[in-house]
Amino acid sequence: MEWNRQLKVIMMSVLMVIALPLTSISAFAANGSLIPMGNSIGIQLELSGVFVSSDVVLSDKKASLKAGDQLIGINDASITSMKTLEEQVGSLGDTDELKLTLTRQGTEVTIKTDGLLFKRSLPFLKDTTEGTGTLTYVDPEKGSYGALGHQIIDSSLNSAPDFESGSIYLSEIEQIKKSSPGKPGYKISSIIDQEDTLGSILTNSVYGIFGDWTASYKEVLTEPIEVMQPTELKVGTAQILTTIQGTEVESFTIEVSKIAEESFQFKLTDKRLLEKTGGILQGMSGSPVIQNGKFVGAVTHMFVDEPEKGAGLFLGKMTEVGK
Structure with missing residues (x-):
């Protein structure tokens, strides 16, 4: 001004x-x-796409989702919306190992976690x-x-x-x-x-x-x-x-x-x-x-x-x- x-x-x-x-x-x-x-x-x-609205810890090694991250993949599946995310989550077991692919401040990041911890992060993911x-x-x-x-x-x-x-x-x-x-x-x-x-x-x-x-x-x-x-x-x-x-x-x-x-x-x-x-x-x-x-x-x-x-x-x- x-x-x-x-x-x-x-x-x-x-x-x-x-x-x-x-x-x-x-x-x-x-x-x-x-x-x-x-x-x-x-x-x-x-x-x-699907974005993270708040920091979420996903492993004992303190690997975490960060507010502003974009989730672009789970294992070999591409994630473009909450609908495609829900389709992947529906078949996940609590002990299943996951590889999450994210875009963070323009850089691609990979995080490993399990099904249970990832399911707990779902309320902090959004596409609207x-x-x-x-x-x-x-x-x-x-x-x-x-x-x-x-x-x-x-x-x-x-x-x-x-x-x-x-x-x-x-x-x-x-x-x-x-x-x-x-x-x-x-x-x-x-x-x-x-x-x-x-x-x-x-x-x-x-x-x-x-x-x-x-x-x-x-x-x-x-x-x-x-x-x-x-x-x-x-x-x-x-x-x-x-x-x-x-x-x-x-x-x-x-x-x-x-x-x-x-x-x-x-x-x-x-x-x-x-x-x-x-x-x-x-x-x-x-x-x-x-x-x-x-x-x-x-x-x-x-x-x-x-x-x-x-x-x-x-x-x-x-x-x-x-x-």
């Missing part, structure tokens, strides 16, 4: 979802206009990763969307995961754990319908996630609004759209305090929002920011020691990837 690099800042997962039938709103879309969303979404990525956030915009002309305003980082892999495919889903906020200085709060949510996707995930970039929009939901705004140019943003009152209860998208007042070339800072000023959340929450990344009827950008970060303060990314920068 262009401002005070010494302040502690954290990315917040926040996605918005507003949905109208694409056929009914495409006529309203104009050049430089997008539909601001604000709904909470669940995110699921199908990883490009999940998260929550806020949908930022839908482009009705292109049938696409953008969300989050920052990259998805898998906490167990400590990196942006390689993935084969992904989807976003409408989610419902069930509970709020409030933010306090030094302790970011978060939303507790659940996907409403696992069979009903809002869209695919095609790109996981430093400016957010992007993909094809495939659904329609209860409208938040009836038509796209003009995207604001960075030079138009003014210090002063603006609004964010986000969800803090159920699936309802609401508008809350903020105060823009500092403006940089690609980003801006703000402070939450809405008393009801602050009473409910204590500040910005994990899961709010992607919440749209509106000023004077124009679409400014998306919430991306919070200041950990001052959770009522946050930062956002201009929509023009975010959509450079989503075009």
Whole structure:
């Protein structure tokens, strides 16, 4: 960020979802206009293999799986998914000797263990990763969307995961754990319908996630609004759209305090929002920011020691990837 690099800042997962039938709103879309969303979404990525989520000791010689390892083989069998792994495990005896082939930080590693110890490691293996956030915009002309305003980082892999495919889903906020200085709060949510996707995930970039929009939901705004140019943003009152209860998208007042070339800072000023959340929450990344009827950008970060303060990314920068 262009401002005070010494302040502690954290990315917040926040996605918005507003949905109208694409056929009914495409006529309203104009050049430089997008539909601001604000709904909470669940995110699921199908990883490009089977990965280890935590360190696991596998022998008396302290041979172990390490968080971030990719399991690529058991004995002579190739492992590409949890399904192929389960097929191999199903025929294993507890005393069977195993040779595990792993990729660890770009290097191939071999570990020997037995069936019982390996079976105990299964809860720490995965081929998917999940998260929550806020949908930022839908482009009705292109049938696409953008969300989050920052990259998805898998906490167990400590990196942006390689993935084969992904989807976003409408989610419902069930509970709020409030933010306090030094302790970011978060939303507790659940996907409403696992069979009903809002869209695919095609790109996981430093400016957010992007993909094809495939659904329609209860409208938040009836038509796209003009995207604001960075030079138009003014210090002063603006609004964010986000969800803090159920699936309802609401508008809350903020105060823009500092403006940089690609980003801006703000402070939450809405008393009801602050009473409910204590500040910005994990899961709010992607919440749209509106000023004077124009679409400014998306919430991306919070200041950990001052959770009522946050930062956002201009929509023009975010959509450079989503075009």
